[in-house]
Amino acid sequence: MKAEASLNLDLVETRSPSLWRNYVRRFRQNGLGTFGAVISILVIVLAIVAPLIAPYDPIQVNPDKIFAERGWSHWLGTDELGRDFLSRLIYGARVSLFVGVVAVVFKTIVGTVIGLVTGYFEGFIDNFLMRCLDVLYAFPRTLLALLILAVVGPSIPALIFVIGLGGIPQFARIVRGAVMSAKQNEYVTAARSLGSTSSRILRRYLLPNVLAPILILSSLSLARAITAEAGLSFLGLGIDPTIPTWGGMLRAGGPYLRLHPHLAIFPGLLIMLAVLGFNAMGDAIRDILDPRMMSRVRGGRST
Numbered sequence: 001m002k003a004e005a006s007l008n009l010d011l012v013e014t015r016s017p018s019l020w021r022n023y024v025r026r027f028r029q030n031g032l033g034t035f036g037a038v039i040s041i042l043v044i045v046l047a048i049v050a051p052l053i054a055p056y057d058p059i060q061v062n063p064d065k066i067f068a069e070r071g072w073s074h075w076l077g078t079d080e081l082g083r084d085f086l087s088r089l090i091y092g093a094r095v096s097l098f099v100g101v102v103a104v105v106f107k108t109i110v111g112t113v114i115g116l117v118t119g120y121f122e123g124f125i126d127n128f129l130m131r132c133l134d135v136l137y138a139f140p141r142t143l144l145a146l147l148i149l150a151v152v153g154p155s156i157p158a159l160i161f162v163i164g165l166g167g168i169p170q171f172a173r174i175v176r177g178a179v180m181s182a183k184q185n186e187y188v189t190a191a192r193s194l195g196s197t198s199s200r201i202l203r204r205y206l207l208p209n210v211l212a213p214i215l216i217l218s219s220l221s222l223a224r225a226i227t228a229e230a231g232l233s234f235l236g237l238g239i240d241p242t243i244p245t246w247g248g249m250l251r252a253g254g255p256y257l258r259l260h261p262h263l264a265i266f267p268g269l270l271i272m273l274a275v276l277g278f279n280a281m282g283d284a285i286r287d288i289l290d291p292r293m294m295s296r297v298r299g300g301r302s303t
Helices: 002-006 008-015 017-029 031-047 085-121 123-138 139-153 156-165 169-180 186-194 197-236 248-254 262-289 293-300
Strands: none
Touching: 002 139, 017 031, 017 156, 017 262, 031 085, 085 123, 085 156, 085 169, 085 197, 085 248, 085 262, 123 169, 139 156, 139 197, 156 197, 169 197, 186 197, 197 262, 248 262
């Protein structure tokens, strides 16, 4: 029992409350990261409360109000089908964020599992899975998405799958490298000598050591996933055009850019702000959880 307890010292230290308080303090001191967090929270809140604050049904067509001017009844006017443009912008955050988040969760889980297995067991399993990922990684992501969506047709599940699929090799490689390094530690060797099973070692000792790079990559991947969804929707490969998404609205507003520029400008601005916010927050998380930063924090505590 003493030997088993001693194996957890390093893990307990990395999760100590004082260290996490230092992380939070460093994040607050990062101006760009704080800005990104505020923007990200606003986008998330907008997506959650969309049914409560949207003044109209975003898919309701009103032929009598096509391209209605901005006013009290329609703050941002209406689009080419008479739909309230503000309501569609608000609801667009839901689909764009939902697709991005689920795609990131999908590739994080699959990539982490593959990285843990290949990094720990090596041998045939490692070679086979990594060669499969090399083949997947060799395909350009956009071309791969176009091929899959052309076969199965555009839908939310298909969009999530193609966006997440392209990011699996990156997650697997990073987790694999971290596991191969972490399994050389003494507490992993001691766990093996005490008879711990491979699943227990992976779950209890190795997974906690790769959470930092997983969190960093996930936070940075969210911005790319939102951009990918917007790009595919702009190309007409997103979901049903009647369902509001920022990329789809940008595509729909393109033909009217000269007479009604706001139909394309506002969705583009929201995409830009969301991507900027999540990227800035991800960069701040990366800087804080970087091992070199961690050593500096611990050095400051010891002094």
